[in-house]
Amino acid sequence: MKNKWLKINWFKSSSDLFQQTQRKLTMQYSSLIMLFLVLFIVVVYTLLYIVILRDQHRELEQLTRQETRVISDYLAESARNELQGIGSQELVLAGVDQFFYYVTDADGNFVMGNEMVPNIREDLFSLVSGWVPERNQIREETIQVKFDERRIGGKEIKEQPKSDTVRLMIDGSPIFYNGQFVGMIYIGKDISFAYQLFQWLLVVLVSLTVLFAGVAIFISSVMSKKAMGPISNAFNRQKEFVGDASHELRTPLSVMLSSIDAIHMTDGVEADPFAQKLLRNMKSEVKRMTGLVSDLLVLARADSGGAERTLASFDVREEADRVIESLTPHAEANGVSLEIETPESLPVMGDRERLKQLMYILLDNAVKYSPDGGRVSLQLSEAARHWTMKVTDEGIGIHPDDQPRIFDRFYRSDKSRTRTVGGHGLGLSIAKWIVDIHHGTISVESEPEKGSTFIVTIPKEKAVSA
Structure with a gap:
C-alpha cells in the first residue's frame, strides 16, 4: 500500500457530548409537551364522547316515556285492557331520529310498529x-342495512341501492293499564351520525397532534439550545484554562528538573545522603508533574480540536517490539515478565506515535x-476488516x-493504591481518545x-479513509 501522510484535526469529543445532551433535552422537553397535549386531547375527547352519548340517552328516554304515555292514555280513553287491535287505530308514534318502534303484548307478540328502512323488520x-x-338500561347495537328505499313521514322514497352500517341506541319501556302489565314498547334511535362525529373529531385531533408535535420539537430544540448555552461556554472556558495552564507549566517544570540535575552534580551534595534523598524525591515529583501536565495538554488539545493526527502505513509489530524493549527494565524492577504474541509482520494505517503511546499506556497499567x-x-492479530490489540495481566x-x-478522566477504581502505583487517572482517558480518533x-x-x-x-478501511 502506498504511504499516505494526512494531517487531520480531531473534532471535539465534547461537541458530540453537548450535541447528544442537547438532543436528549430536546426529546425530554418535547415528550413533556406532547404528554400534556395528549392528555388534554384524551380528556377533551372523552368528555365530548360522554356528553354527546349522554345527551342521546336522555333524548331517547324522553321519547320512550312520551310514546308510552300516548299508548297508556289511549288505553285509558278507550277502556281497553289489552294491546291487540290498536295497530288499526290512529296513534301517532314518531320522533326525531327514531329509526324504529315496536309494540308487543304481554306475551311478546308483535302488535304494531314501524321502521325507517323497509324489509328489515x-x-x-x-x-x-x-x-x-x-331501569335506565339502554342497549347499543350495530346492523348492516341496504338502503334501496327509505320511509320518511310515512312515505316510501326510492334511493340508489347502497349498504351501510347503522349504530342504534335501543330503549324499552313496559306498558301498564290499571296497574296490570299489558305489553312493551321498544324504540331505536339512529346514532350513526354521533359516531361519525367522533371519527371526524378523532381525525382532527390526531392531525393537530402531529402538527403540534413538530411545533413542540422546534420549541424544545430552541429551549434546549438556550439551556446548553451557559454550560457550553463555561466548559469552553475551562478547556482554554486547562490548555493554557498546562502549556505554561511545562517550561517552569523543565527548568526545575534541569536545576535539580545541576544541584545533584554540585560538589558536597553527592557526599550528603540526606540531600541526595531530597533531590531524588524532588526529581521524582517533578517528573510526575511533568507527566500530568503533558497528559492534560494532550486532552486539552483533543478537546479544543488542536491535536493533529498523522496517518501513515507502518508495521505495528516493529513498534510493539520497541515498546516491550523499553518497558522491560520497568517490568523486571516490579517482578513482572512481559510477553508478546504477534505475527511476523502486521502493516496497518494509523498514527504511529499515538498507537505507540496507546501500547505504552495499556502495558504500563498492566505492569503497575x-x-x-x-x-x-x-x-496483535488481524482480520479481513480490522486489526486487534489485546493486553492481558494477572x-x-x-x-x-x-x-x-x-475511561473517565481522573477516575481511579482503587484510590488506596494511587500513591503506591503512581499515575493520576488520565492514562485510560488518553487511550480511549486515541482509539476514538482511529x-x-x-x-x-x-x-x-x-x-x-x-x-x-x-477497522482498517476507516483508518485509511478517515
Whole structure:
C-alpha cells in the first residue's frame, strides 16, 4: 500500500457530548409537551364522547316515556285492557331520529310498529324480542342495512341501492293499564351520525397532534439550545484554562528538573545522603508533574480540536517490539515478565506515535497492577476488516461496578493504591481518545483478583479513509 501522510484535526469529543445532551433535552422537553397535549386531547375527547352519548340517552328516554304515555292514555280513553287491535287505530308514534318502534303484548307478540328502512323488520324485531330492560338500561347495537328505499313521514322514497352500517341506541319501556302489565314498547334511535362525529373529531385531533408535535420539537430544540448555552461556554472556558495552564507549566517544570540535575552534580551534595534523598524525591515529583501536565495538554488539545493526527502505513509489530524493549527494565524492577504474541509482520494505517503511546499506556497499567511474579502479554492479530490489540495481566482486576467508568478522566477504581502505583487517572482517558480518533473500540474484560484484558479493535478501511 502506498504511504499516505494526512494531517487531520480531531473534532471535539465534547461537541458530540453537548450535541447528544442537547438532543436528549430536546426529546425530554418535547415528550413533556406532547404528554400534556395528549392528555388534554384524551380528556377533551372523552368528555365530548360522554356528553354527546349522554345527551342521546336522555333524548331517547324522553321519547320512550312520551310514546308510552300516548299508548297508556289511549288505553285509558278507550277502556281497553289489552294491546291487540290498536295497530288499526290512529296513534301517532314518531320522533326525531327514531329509526324504529315496536309494540308487543304481554306475551311478546308483535302488535304494531314501524321502521325507517323497509324489509328489515325481522332483523330489528329479533334484537328486542323477549328483552325486558332494567331501569335506565339502554342497549347499543350495530346492523348492516341496504338502503334501496327509505320511509320518511310515512312515505316510501326510492334511493340508489347502497349498504351501510347503522349504530342504534335501543330503549324499552313496559306498558301498564290499571296497574296490570299489558305489553312493551321498544324504540331505536339512529346514532350513526354521533359516531361519525367522533371519527371526524378523532381525525382532527390526531392531525393537530402531529402538527403540534413538530411545533413542540422546534420549541424544545430552541429551549434546549438556550439551556446548553451557559454550560457550553463555561466548559469552553475551562478547556482554554486547562490548555493554557498546562502549556505554561511545562517550561517552569523543565527548568526545575534541569536545576535539580545541576544541584545533584554540585560538589558536597553527592557526599550528603540526606540531600541526595531530597533531590531524588524532588526529581521524582517533578517528573510526575511533568507527566500530568503533558497528559492534560494532550486532552486539552483533543478537546479544543488542536491535536493533529498523522496517518501513515507502518508495521505495528516493529513498534510493539520497541515498546516491550523499553518497558522491560520497568517490568523486571516490579517482578513482572512481559510477553508478546504477534505475527511476523502486521502493516496497518494509523498514527504511529499515538498507537505507540496507546501500547505504552495499556502495558504500563498492566505492569503497575500486576503482582510480583505476574505476567503481562501483548497480542496483535488481524482480520479481513480490522486489526486487534489485546493486553492481558494477572493483576488485581477491576470490579464490575467500576468498569463502565475506568475511561473517565481522573477516575481511579482503587484510590488506596494511587500513591503506591503512581499515575493520576488520565492514562485510560488518553487511550480511549486515541482509539476514538482511529474509529475503533476499546473494552475491558476483568474479574477481581483474576486479572484484566483490554481489547482494542481498529477497522482498517476507516483508518485509511478517515
